[in-house]
Amino acid sequence: MDRKLLKTNAKQSLKSHYGTLVLITLITGAMVYPFITRNVDQLVLTNLQNPETAPAQNSILTVITARFAEGNTSAAILAIVIAVLFLLLTIFVLQSLNVIQARFHTEARTYEKVPMSHFFFLRSAGQYMNTSMHAFRAEFQLGLWSLTIVGGFIKFFSYLLVPYILAENPKLTGKEAILLSRKMMDGHKAEAFVLYLSMIGWELLSVITLGYAGIFFVNPYFASIKANYWADLRENYLKEHEEAKQLLNDPYLYAKAAPVVLSPAYKDHAMDEAYIRETQITLSGFKAFLANVLGIQVGSKKEVKVYRGVESLQSQSYEDHLVLNGEVYPTRLAPWFTNEMKHFNGYMSADQTYSIPTLLFLAVFYSVLGYLWMAAACLHHDFTFSPVLTGPWIPAFGLIAMLVQGLGTKMRGSYISDVIFTMIIVLAGLVLIHFVPELVAADLPNAVIAGSGAAMCTVYVLSPYLDYITHRKDNIWFPIISIVLFVIMIADVIMHAM
Numbered sequence: 222m223d224r225k226l227l228k229t230n231a232k233q234s235l236k237s238h239y240g241t242l243v244l245i246t247l248i249t250g251a252m253v254y255p256f257i258t259r260n261v262d263q264l265v266l267t268n269l270q271n272p273e274t275a276p277a278q279n280s281i282l283t284v285i286t287a288r289f290a291e292g293n294t295s296a297a298i299l300a301i302v303i304a305v306l307f308l309l310l311t312i313f314v315l316q317s318l319n320v321i322q323a324r325f326h327t328e329a330r331t332y333e334k335v336p337m338s339h340f341f342f343l344r345s346a347g348q349y350m351n352t353s354m355h356a357f358r359a360e361f362q363l364g365l366w367s368l369t370i371v372g373g374f375i376k377f378f379s380y381l382l383v384p385y386i387l388a389e390n391p392k393l394t395g396k397e398a399i400l401l402s403r404k405m406m407d408g409h410k411a412e413a414f415v416l417y418l419s420m421i422g423w424e425l426l427s428v429i430t431l432g433y434a435g436i437f438f439v440n441p442y443f444a445s446i447k448a449n450y451w452a453d454l455r456e457n458y459l460k461e462h463e464e465a466k467q468l469l470n471d472p473y474l475y476a477k478a479a480p481v482v483l484s485p486a487y488k489d490h491a492m493d494e495a496y497i498r499e500t501q502i503t504l505s506g507f508k509a510f511l512a513n514v515l516g517i518q519v520g521s522k523k524e525v526k527v528y529r530g531v532e533s534l535q536s537q538s539y540e541d542h543l544v545l546n547g548e549v550y551p552t553r554l555a556p557w558f559t560n561e562m563k564h565f566n567g568y569m570s571a572d573q574t575y576s577i578p579t580l581l582f583l584a585v586f587y588s589v590l591g592y593l594w595m596a597a598a599c600l601h602h603d604f605t606f607s608p609v610l611t612g613p614w615i616p617a618f619g620l621i622a623m624l625v626q627g628l629g630t631k632m633r634g635s636y637i638s639d640v641i642f643t644m645i646i647v648l649a650g651l652v653l654i655h656f657v658p659e660l661v662a663a664d665l666p667n668a669v670i671a672g673s674g675a676a677m678c679t680v681y682v683l684s685p686y687l688d689y690i691t692h693r694k695d696n697i698w699f700p701i702i703s704i705v706l707f708v709i710m711i712a713d714v715i716m717h718a719m
Contacts, residue, residue, distance in 0.1 A: 240636030326448035355395030591618025
């Protein structure tokens with residue numbers, strides 16, 4: 222292993238995909254934030270709770286037992302639900318994020334662009350749940366090994382390649398991925414340890430800069446180094462073990478496909494372009510302003526349906542164009558691809574427009590998600606959650622998400638500008654929730670990073686996905702339900718204010 226060459230290649234990869242890799246790092250960090258930082262969570266929760274009813278700190282088990290003893294069944298059930306959600310988050314979100322991040326950095330080695338739609342590659346492969354469980358198995362086994370004196374240290378490096386193996390072939394089982402990682406790391410654990418040691422200085426820089434150097438350079442840089450290390454090990458291993466090519470079966474992650482291979486797979490691209498030209502609706506006036514500046518779509522039901530269909534196809538067609546130019550990984554050549562997936566990712570583009578009922582639904586959803594996010598953090602840090610409002614929501618979170626969603630529409634193509642703009646909005650949101658004075662003395666930088674990561678996750682992942690699943694079929698009840706839920710939440714806020 223040539224460490225100097227690895228780091229040189231990693232810097233080149235980071236330079237070419239800086240915005241994308243920073244964004245992925247920020248989103249991944251936001252998912253684990255509620256479970257690693259204590260001070261901010263307690264300050265946030267203190268300011269979001271009713272001071273007359275917020276009890277003292279307790280463990281999750283104590284909280285559940287005490288609430289049942291008091292006869293407060295609803296509070297006890299909430300604590301149980303949050304605990305279960307925390308377990309599900311650990312299994313099905315945190316583990317899959319490691320695999321997705323590995324995939325992004327691996328694609329970034331070879332291609333000029335990595336579209337954010339590739340965040341959904343496990344969903345496209347139909348392997349999201351399975352891959353999450355298999356990655357969790359490796360993490361669980363590593364946790365058991367950590368109970369021994371040196372086992373955890375050794376097995377950490379033995380299992381180091383599991384996310385990259387699953388990123389290349391998500392159809393593998395956890396047992397197969399672990400066994401392959403152990404074989405590939407045989408004789409390489411010491412050099413991997415030295416590679417990690419060589420990053421200590423950068424990690425200290427991240428600590429000194431309160432995490433900002435980590436987000437904007439150190440973490441994506443180290444992830445790129447590991448992706449290059451994986452590719453180097455993979456290449457050498459396959460030279461000596463031809464049979465492993467049945468497991469590591471995606472050569473186009475590491476070398477571009479020839480045009481003669483791409484053309485047949487993407488032969489319908491010209492037809493898609495022709496359909497877009499013939500069907501595209503040109504907006505003007507106020508409708509154009511709402512769509513282009515705020516990402517809001519208005520119009521008749523038929524007009525909205527046609528506009529959404531063309532908009533979706535445009536996203537996929539643009540990605541196909543980049544594929545044919547050799548700039549993007551050719552999804553249709555992936556071992557797990559089927560014809561039914563051809564226009565799957567086009568439905569989930571961050572720069573798409575949203576109808577008003579969808580935005581109302583998202584505002585409520587993110588308010589509820591913020592409630593669960595903070596409640597999970599509170600239970601994890603032995604802090605009892607007793608919110609001010611009657612309903613299970615924190616509207617400030619929904620408001621921040623919608624502001625980032627709408628006001629940042631024009632920045633969707635520029636990830637770094639979008640991240641910086643989002644950080645400004647999140648900081649303003651902290652002022653709205655009235656706990657900045659306490660955070661300035663405690664952990665404001667981490668709060669801004671975590672909030673920004675969560676907001677970016679809503680814009681680039683959750684909003685497109687939720688919009689996709691709520692519009693797969695025409696549902697006449699969806700607009701009504703969205704409006705009713707939003708009105709109830711606003712009424713709860715007004716009643717509390719009065």
